[in-house]
Amino acid sequence: MHVLLLKDPREAESGPDPYIKELESRGHKATPIPVLSFRFVSLNTLLDKLFHPENHGGLIFTSPRAVEAVKMCLEAEERRREWNRHVKDNWNTKSIYVVGKATAALVQSLGLKPVGEDAGTADVLSRLIIQREDKNIPPLFFPCGSIKREVLPTALREHGVPLETLTVYQTAEHPDLETNLNNYFTEQGIPASVCFFSPSGVKFCLETVRRLSGDQLTHIKFAAIGPTTRDAMAAEGLRVSCTAEKPTAQHLAAAITKALR
Numbered sequence: 001m002h003v004l005l006l007k008d009p010r011e012a013e014s015g016p017d018p019y020i021k022e023l024e025s026r027g028h029k030a031t032p033i034p035v036l037s038f039r040f041v042s043l044n045t046l047l048d049k050l051f052h053p054e055n056h057g058g059l060i061f062t063s064p065r066a067v068e069a070v071k072m073c074l075e076a077e078e079r080r081r082e083w084n085r086h087v088k089d090n091w092n093t094k095s096i097y098v099v100g101k102a103t104a105a106l107v108q109s110l111g112l113k114p115v116g117e118d119a120g121t122a123d124v125l126s127r128l129i130i131q132r133e134d135k136n137i138p139p140l141f142f143p144c145g146s147i148k149r150e151v152l153p154t155a156l157r158e159h160g161v162p163l164e165t166l167t168v169y170q171t172a173e174h175p176d177l178e179t180n181l182n183n184y185f186t187e188q189g190i191p192a193s194v195c196f197f198s199p200s201g202v203k204f205c206l207e208t209v210r211r212l213s214g215d216q217l218t219h220i221k222f223a224a225i226g227p228t229t230r231d232a233m234a235a236e237g238l239r240v241s242c243t244a245e246k247p248t249a250q251h252l253a254a255a256i257t258k259a260l261r
Contacts, residue, residue, distance in 0.1 A: 001192035001260055004184060005032040006201045010102075022253035028192075028260075033184060034174045035201045038145075040069050046168050047073040049141055051087055056164065057137030058095040059112070060129070062122055062152065066143045067106040069168040074110070088112060095132060097140075099125050100247050120226055120246050126155035139164040146170040147200060149228065173204040181205065185212040193241070193256050195223040199232035206236055221259045225252060 003023050009032040010017045023030040049055070050073055061067050074080045088111040096112045098104045104117035115132075119125040129140070129152075139162035142153070146167050156163045174180075184191075190213055196202050210217055221241035224230035230243045242255040 001028050002188055003028045003030045003256060004188075004191040004194045005030055005197070006035045006195060006205050007032050007197040008034045008036075018249035019252060022249040023256065026253055026257045028253075028256070031184060031188065031191075033177070033180045035177055035204055036198070037172050037174045038065055039170045039172070040072060040168060041170055042166055042168055043069065043073055046070070046143055046166060047079070049166065051082070053087065053090040053094065054138075056094070056139055056141040057133065057162070058097065058140045059091060060097045060125075060140055060142040060152070060163075061103050061107055061114075062099045062125070062142075062148070063145060064103050064106050065145060065169045067103060067110070069143060070110060071106075084111065095129075095140075097125060097129055118246070121228055122149060122152040123155070126152045129156060130159045130161060133161050135160040135162070137162065142166070143168040149199075171200055177204060178208055181208050181212060190216045191220060192260055193221040193223055195225065195252065195256065196229050196233060197225045198229055202229065202232040202236060202238075206233075206238065221256070223252065223256050223259065 005019055007019070017032065020030045020032065046069055050070060074083050092113050096107060096114045097116045098107050098114040099116065099119050099122060101117050104114045107114040116125050116128050119128055133140070140156070142163055142165045144165055144167060146169065153163055153165060194209060196205070213220060222233060222238055224233055224240055224243045226244060226247045230240050233240050242259040244252040244255050
C-alpha cells in the first residue's frame, strides 16, 4: 500500500532512509516529501558557548537540526582539532540530554555521550532532567529552533533547574512543498496512509492534503510520529488512526501496518 511520509528523506551512513526501509519490509511503498526548510542563525554565538563548557551545566538537544548547527561551527579544521583535543571531553563530564535515536546518533558523531535517547518527547526528557539535576548547577545550554514548544523550558523553570536557550535555526515551509504534494497525488493517487512528523508539518501540509484528497480523505489512515504531533492533528479535527509508540522507524512501521489491516 502507498504511504506518504511528510518528512525529509534521510540517507543514513548505514544505508537508505530507515522509515522507507521498514515500511517496504512490511510490503508498503513509502514516499517522503520534504515539508520544512531551515536557515541557521546565531552560529558565532553558538560557537562561543560551545567552546566555554565551564559556563554551563550540560547540553540539551531535542532536534537533529540543532546538532547540525553545532557541526557547522566545527567545520574549520582548527576548531575541530580543538574540539577533539579537549572541549568535547569537558562537555562529557556533564550531562548531554537528547530526545530520540536520530538526534542521539548525531550527538555521538560529535564525540559526545548522550543521555535520554529513549525519551520520545520533550515532556519525558524534562522529567528525566528534573530527576537528575541539582538546582545549583550552572544553566543547561539548549540550542533550539525558532518554533520550539515551551514544554521543556517551562517544566525546568517551574522546578528551578537553570536553563539558557539559543535559537540556532529558523523553520519555514519548504518552497517546493505544494508542487511536490500535487505531483504525488497526480502520479500516485490517494495514499492509503499519510504520516505527519511534526506539528509544523500539520500546519504547512494539512490544507493541501485535504484539498487533494477530496471526498477520499476519510479513507486515509493518518499516522503520527508521536503524541505531540498527534495532538496537533487532533486539534485540526483530523482523525488519527495510529501513533508510533516510540519515534523510531520500527515503531512507526508497525503502527501503520496494524492500522492498514
